[in-house]
Amino acid sequence: MRAIVVREFGPYQEKAVLETMDKPVAGPGEVVVQNRAAGVSFAMSLNIAGKYQRKAPLPYIPSSEVAGVVAEVGEGVTRVQVGQRVMCNVDSGGCAGYNLVRDICCHPIPDDLGFAEAAAMITSYTTSYGALIMRAGLKEGEVLLVHGAAGGVGLAAVEIGKALGAKVIAVAGGASHCETALAHGADEAIDHQKVDFREAVLDLTDGRGVDVVYDSIGGDVTLQSIRALAWEGRLLTIGYASGTIPDIPANRLLLKNASVMGFNIGHYYGWTPGVDRSEHVQTVDKIVRGVLDQYEKGLLRPEIGARYSLEQFQEALDAVMNRKVDGKCVIELTDKDY
Incomplete structure (x- = not known):
């Protein structure tokens, strides 16, 4: 062979x-x-x-x-x-x-x-399924923010989030990637190359923030995502495509009564x-x-x-x-x- x-x-x-x-x-x-x-x-x-x-x-x-x-x-x-x-x-x-x-x-x-x-x-769909259901406990009516939303695990998270009855906000780089996320069920798509995604998220949620963040990027994206969480929000750390593993500010978690959780399908x-x-x-x-x-x-x-x-x-x-x-x-x- x-x-x-x-x-x-x-x-x-x-x-x-x-x-x-x-x-x-x-x-x-x-x-x-x-x-x-x-x-x-x-x-x-x-x-x-x-x-x-x-x-x-x-x-x-x-x-x-x-x-x-x-x-x-x-x-x-x-x-x-x-x-x-x-x-x-x-x-x-x-x-x-x-x-x-x-x-x-x-x-x-x-x-x-x-x-x-x-x-x-x-891998992509089992990762997103396990993370959103087993770890974050995403519920119908909640708001889910998905980073890297046009990629393999990102699109899987968009689709599974919609299947669970959540409102899905997709973040991707470029108009074509945003269009792909929308075509797979995202309710809103944010082009991070054009706007600050945190400000856009707060605008879309009337300042409330999101219940769950699906983060496969890491780096500053993680830090800004914590600031985009709603009260008692949950951040899922899935991977670090940015190449940087973030140091998470614990005080931000305290102020929002928020949780950060990882999911590793490889385990x-x-x-x-x-x-x-x-x-x-x-x-x-x-x-x-x-x-x-x-x-x-x-x-x-x-x-x-x-x-x-x-x-x-x-x-x-x-x-x-x-x-x-x-x-x-x-x-x-x-x-x-x-």
Whole structure:
């Protein structure tokens, strides 16, 4: 099979190389998935550079969000069967013809859900679902502010917020990104390149502020978001696309009786050192089922903003890093990759 392989950490433009390697073989409790689509994300560049919270073991095949078809099952596997369409959240291996995964990483997908859309769902939508429902407890009638609203997790948060009955205010950079957020259900869209988002939020809420902030940006965006919270508001910290982890002013939380909470889907997927995914199978299955329930009700429409081949891996990551993609960017595998 063909695969993008990283044998030493460094810039993805230099270290991510297309190679040919042996197809994996399933052992007990394992599944071989013929990959059809793999997600491309900002975090991928950090993984390749060796700068992510947890360094991947080398050699490393990028992409932890995958959809495909079960090609082989190992001894004791009853969760899925050969020929079944699945989406998987794994440590690595998406950018290859085949991927060896634990059976508990596999989730069957509906027949009408495309592979690219499923690859978008397994991390972006599960992250937003878990954060908004499990952590923030977003309720019908509340106001949700979503940063990075045209990106993968951002659009997922917009759609899930609307599915929960919240009023959604989207923040994005540029008119086209704002239009994408509105097309996916946002009630209002703020172009942060043109206006101060905090002032715009206060104007839109008659000075009250928002109940929940979904923040995947960090830096000064986080600090200004706290100032845009309503009384007893909640700020969700999801990631730091700005490159800066903020120092949160505790006095601002006291003045508004506010809460700041994190949500790390990777903990439930077994990415946290010392945590086994098997400890959280029921939690993960519940989140995935919740996402698929909303999809089957017609409430979610994953946006695939760009599709690339395996040979175009670096071009795909360039597009993500330069914020040229609305929704999810995916690598689509073809017959020559198997």
